[in-house]
Amino acid sequence: MELATWTYEGPPHVGAIRIAASMDGIHLVLHAPQGDTYADLLFTMIERRKTRPPVTYTTFQARDLSGDTAEIFKTACTDAAERFSPDVLLVGASCTAELIQDDPGGLAKTLGLAMPAVPLELPSYQKKENWGAAETFYRLVRACAGSERRDRPESAQRVCNILGPSSLGFRNRDDIEEVKKLLDLLGVEVNVIAPLGASARDLMRLPDAGFNIVLYPEIAGSAAKWLARIHGQELVTIVPIGVGATRDFIADVARVAGVDPQPALAAGERLSWYSRSIDSNYLTGKRVFIFGDATHAIAAARIADEELGFKVCGLGTYTRELARDVRIAAAQYGVEALITDDHLAVEDAIFAAQPELVLGTQMERHVAKRLRIACAVISSPVHVQDFPARYSPQMGLEGANVIFDSWVHPLMMGLEEHLLQMFRDDFEFNDETQASHLAAVAPKGYGTAAVDGPEPVSTHQDIKLQAAPEALAWTEAAEKELKKIPFFVRGKARRNTESFAVERGVNPITIETLYDAKAHFGR
Numbered sequence: 001m002e003l004a005t006w007t008y009e010g011p012p013h014v015g016a017i018r019i020a021a022s023m024d025g026i027h028l029v030l031h032a033p034q035g036d037t038y039a040d041l042l043f044t045m046i047e048r049r050k051t052r053p054p055v056t057y058t059t060f061q062a063r064d065l066s067g068d069t070a071e072i073f074k075t076a077c078t079d080a081a082e083r084f085s086p087d088v089l090l091v092g093a094s095c096t097a098e099l100i101q102d103d104p105g106g107l108a109k110t111l112g113l114a115m116p117a118v119p120l121e122l123p124s125y126q127k128k129e130n131w132g133a134a135e136t137f138y139r140l141v142r143a144c145a146g147s148e149r150r151d152r153p154e155s156a157q158r159v160c161n162i163l164g165p166s167s168l169g170f171r172n173r174d175d176i177e178e179v180k181k182l183l184d185l186l187g188v189e190v191n192v193i194a195p196l197g198a199s200a201r202d203l204m205r206l207p208d209a210g211f212n213i214v215l216y217p218e219i220a221g222s223a224a225k226w227l228a229r230i231h232g233q234e235l236v237t238i239v240p241i242g243v244g245a246t247r248d249f250i251a252d253v254a255r256v257a258g259v260d261p262q263p264a265l266a267a268g269e270r271l272s273w274y275s276r277s278i279d280s281n282y283l284t285g286k287r288v289f290i291f292g293d294a295t296h297a298i299a300a301a302r303i304a305d306e307e308l309g310f311k312v313c314g315l316g317t318y319t320r321e322l323a324r325d326v327r328i329a330a331a332q333y334g335v336e337a338l339i340t341d342d343h344l345a346v347e348d349a350i351f352a353a354q355p356e357l358v359l360g361t362q363m364e365r366h367v368a369k370r371l372r373i374a375c376a377v378i379s380s381p382v383h384v385q386d387f388p389a390r391y392s393p394q395m396g397l398e399g400a401n402v403i404f405d406s407w408v409h410p411l412m413m414g415l416e417e418h419l420l421q422m423f424r425d426d427f428e429f430n431d432e433t434q435a436s437h438l439a440a441v442a443p444k445g446y447g448t449a450a451v452d453g454p455e456p457v458s459t460h461q462d463i464k465l466q467a468a469p470e471a472l473a474w475t476e477a478a479e480k481e482l483k484k485i486p487f488f489v490r491g492k493a494r495r496n497t498e499s500f501a502v503e504r505g506v507n508p509i510t511i512e513t514l515y516d517a518k519a520h521f522g523r
């Protein structure tokens with residue numbers, strides 16, 4: 001058992017639904033208890049899909065458990081096959097149905113359906129949503145693309161598939177457009193984009209392309225590796241998020257396709273100049289904590305470090321399957337990777353790192369709000385506002401522009417930050433209030449402490465501090481002195497001073513302790 005208030009990923013069958021919902025002519029029959037249809041809302045509300053996802057739930061109830069649940073599954077299968085007549089039927093079980101062991105695959109086989117049924121093994125108690133999506137996509141690709149290697153004309157080397165974009169994927173809709181633009185500049189043709197928008201017939205055509213571009217390894221990694229092994233298709237695995245990564249992506253596609261990278265390399269974006277322009281000077285060295293799925297977290301760390309001049313003070317992921325990649329990336333920035341799906345561990349790590357900016361998922365946005373740290377969302381899981389109506393890719397050249405704006409926006413603007421350090425007693429623009437350019441969307445007091453309120457503290461840490469046997473005290477003068485430190489580094493100063501005081505058995509903390517700690521940590 002594990003206590004969990006928030007989970008970064010749903011169960012693996014939600015991943016399976018994502019693949020079915022991404023594609024045309026695929027239907028999923030899910031053996032699941034009454035109530036599991038909640039998953040529909042992810043698609044119809046968060047993604048604002050106009051139609052129900054193509055899933056038939058068996059919705060068995062408690063009283064059915066004493067009867068024949070296998071019969072319920074078989075009836076649901078036959079009905080779905082008749083009513084929707086899909087090209088391929090996926091069959092699987094949710095967590096509760098896994099326990100009753102009805103074997104959806106075996107049962108579907110006995111029905112003599114008019115279409116192929118692809119069975120899904122979704123171990124709900126060991127694996128999660130992205131794994132479920134990857135496994136479902138892999139099974140479908142295997143079933144449709146066939147295991148016989150085909151001959152390809154030489155010209156196929158300039159033809160690629162784009163693998164990974166899916167329903168409920170963070171900004172996937174617009175990322176595809178950006179990647180297509182780059183491929184267009186390179187003169188590379190797109191054969192199939194899958195799973196998003198693809199049909200079973202499209203999956204059958206996958207082996208016709210010379211190579212595969214894996215945009216989201218969490219979803220398409222295993223299918224792409226299988227295609228490489230069975231159909232000899234080369235892989236491009238560089239994810240084009242950020243200017244540097246986009247340029248590397250262009251170079252790699254050009255190498256594999258045997259084309260000239262220059263036309264695509266010559267196309268510009270605005271991030272490079274914006275981040276070099278004088279107004280971005282104050283961004284240099286800002287401490288940033290990054291957490292998300294592995295792909296987006298690794299990409300964000302590179303942009304933060306190489307393109308915006310931030311200091312990466314924390315990097316982590318909930319994607320255990322790609323933990324190794326995140327560890328390697330974290331080592332480059334001199335931090336230890338945080339591999340966890342426990343949001344409280346992430347909250348603790350953010351609190352300890354005292355960043356000035358958090359780049360994370362919806363969960364980190366909640367944590368950052370409590371800690372009053374600026375935050376931008378870079379990865380799923382996300383709420384409805386991160387499926388925007390406007391064009392907002394993360395990938396490619398326009399993606400870099402979008403990233404520059406959305407990461408810098410939550411930070412205090414340079415001039416205001418400077419003025420606050422000089423005139424901190426202003427009744428309106430004091431350092432206990434939010435950045436003034438955000439006040440228009442958040443009224444004063446919303447998400448901020450009252451002027452005389454306590455330092456921001458996480459509720460989780462709050463509980464821990466309350467439980468501490470002996471609380472540290474600050475003299476009034478020391479508290480006053482602490483307030484002279486700019487608000488965005490004050491938290492760190494407080495923590496350092498307190499740990500310095502605890503180590504030396506000093507209590508209460510005086511102005512001298514504050515300066516001794518500063519000298520100690522400044523060494």
Ligand code: SF4
Binds near residue numbers: 036094095096
């Ligand atoms: S089957 Fe799984 S997802 Fe569905 S209600 Fe039970 S625990 Fe939740």
